[in-house]
Amino acid sequence: MEYTKEFKERDELLGQLEARGLAIPDPTAALNFLTRVGYFRSGAYRYVFRRLLPPEKIDARLHQYRSDDYIAGASIEHVLKLEAFDFKLARVRQEGLLDFEVRLRAAMAHTLAAKNVAATRTSNSSRRAVATSSAEINPLANVQSSMRGPRPGGTRLSPAPKTKTSLSTTY
Structure with a gap:
């Protein structure tokens, strides 16, 4: 399979998102977001704001359940907030995991030393x-x-x- 998509600069990608119905009130913040996160990774955060396909257009074999167009009222600000939440959640999870690891090792060391x-x-x-x-x-x-x-x-x-x-x- 040959790759057919053409390279686009970030400002062109923002224009494409706007054409598909995603509001971009602050293009500078949106451009910084795409620079930091990347277009394709940001797609995971944008996905929930895309329109659902009607049942007759769903292609389960290709896992296509959503249109390329965005729901009314969707904004890049929503995407930014979702990415910020995901980042904070990952940090909380990581801190909790590190704390759990230290506590588990301390408990194991104590139990093994007692035996x-x-x-x-x-x-x-x-x-x-x-x-x-x-x-x-x-x-x-x-x-x-x-x-x-x-x-x-x-x-x-x-x-x-x-x-x-x-x-x-x-x-």
Whole structure:
């Protein structure tokens, strides 16, 4: 399949949106929005403001349920507000996920430490073999080492220690 759409500058794309019924009261803000977000990504926010096709024109095979024209009263301002809401929602979700991750790791570490999983009893003595690798002590060590980056409070995860993976140390 050959690509047939012709390249258009952002101001031409804004003109096309206006011709399809999307009000653009502030062309400068709309142009900044398209520059920041992009025309095709903005389509996800514009989609809900497009007219529904009549049932006889719907093509479920191609997933075409909406016209290229916009509903009466639709404005680029609505699109901007929807994108701002989506951005804020993503930030709240990300912050909640990071908080959950930290709390989960703290609870797991506390539970594992209470069960003393870093040490195992040997069968013929009361001495314990001590785990020497971070993977033996912490099953999430590989996950943690791949999760570098800023943490709440400006802290960073430290790299997983590079140690032998044997249980040779005893006391």
